[in-house]
Amino acid sequence: AQSVTQLDSQVPVFEEAPVELRCNYSSSVSVYLFWYVQYPNQGLQLLLKYLSGSTLVKGINGFEAEFNKSQTSFHLRKPSVHISDTAEYFCAVIFISNFGNEKLTFGTGTRLTIIP
Amino acid sequence: EAQVTQNPRYLITVTGKKLTVTCSQNMNHEYMSWYRQDPGLGLRQIYYSMNVEVTDKGDVPEGYKVSRKEKRNFPLILESPSPNQTSLYFCASSLLAGGHEQYFGPGTRLTVT
Numbered sequence: 567a568q569s570v571t572q573l574d575s576q577v578p579v580f581e582e583a584p585v586e587l588r589c590n591y592s593s594s595v596s597v598y599l600f601w602y603v604q605y606p607n608q609g610l611q612l613l614l615k616y617l618s619g620s621t622l623v624k625g626i627n628g629f630e631a632e633f634n635k636s637q638t639s640f641h642l643r644k645p646s647v648h649i650s651d652t653a654e655y656f657c658a659v660i661f662i663s664n665f666g667n668e669k670l671t672f673g674t675g676t677r678l679t680i681i682p
Numbered sequence: 683e684a685q686v687t688q689n690p691r692y693l694i695t696v697t698g699k700k701l702t703v704t705c706s707q708n709m710n711h712e713y714m715s716w717y718r719q720d721p722g723l724g725l726r727q728i729y730y731s732m733n734v735e736v737t738d739k740g741d742v743p744e745g746y747k748v749s750r751k752e753k754r755n756f757p758l759i760l761e762s763p764s765p766n767q768t769s770l771y772f773c774a775s776s777l778l779a780g781g782h783e784q785y786f787g788p789g790t791r792l793t794v795t
Binding site for chain 1 (some may be wrong): 686715717722723724725726727730740772774779780781783784786787788789
C-alpha cells in the first residue's frame with residue numbers, strides 16, 4: 567500500500583537553531599510531494615511543493631526541502647527557526663498512478679515546538 | 683479574497699441527528715475534497731469531486747454523503763452521526779486534481795455525543 571511516514575511526532579528545537587523534519591513515502595511510482603503547515607486553530611497552508619525539475623525546493627518562511635528519489639524521502643529543513651514557526655507540519659504525497667483521483671495522502675504530522 | 687469557507691466552525695450534536703457542513707470556494711476551482719483529521723492519523727480523505735459531474739469516495743467514506751450541484755459548493759452530509767465521527771473536518775479545493783495546490787478551509791470541529 568502507498569503510505570507516507572513522518573517518524574517524528576514531536577520535535578522540540580531551540581530558537582535560532584536549525585531543524586529537519588523527516589518524511590518518507592513507500593512507492594515506486596512517480597510522485598508529487600508537498601509540505602503543509604497548520605498553525606493552531608487554523609487550516610492547512612502550503613509551504614512548498616515538488617512536481618519536477620530541481621530536487622531542492624524552496625518555500626515560504628525560509629523553509630526548503632530536498633527530494634531524494636533513491637531514498638523516497640522529502641525532508642523539510644530550515645537553517646534558523648523562530649518562535650512563529652511553532653506549528654504542526656504535514657508531509658503529503660500524490661501517487662501519480664491513482665488515475666482519476668490524484669488525492670493527497672498525508673503523513674501523521676510533526677509538531678514543531680520552538681524553545682525560547 | 684480567494685478563500686474556502688466552511689460552516690459551522692464548531693458543532694456539538696447527538697447521535698442520529700442529521701447534519702450538514704457547508705463548504706464554498708470562490709476561486710472557480712474544479713476539484714473539491716473533504717478530509718477528516720484525527721490525532722495520530724493525519725488527514726484522511728472522505729470524498730472528492732473532480733468537477734460537478736464526478737464525485738467519488740475517498741479512503742473513509744462510511745457514514746458520509748456529499749453532493750456537487752454547482753461548482754462552488756460541496757456540502758458534507760452526515761445522515762445519522764455517530765460518536766466515531768467526532769473529528770476535525772476540512773474542505774479543500776484546487777484548480778484541478780493533481781499537482782495543483784489545494785486550498786483548505788478553516789475547519790469544522792464536530793462533536794457527536
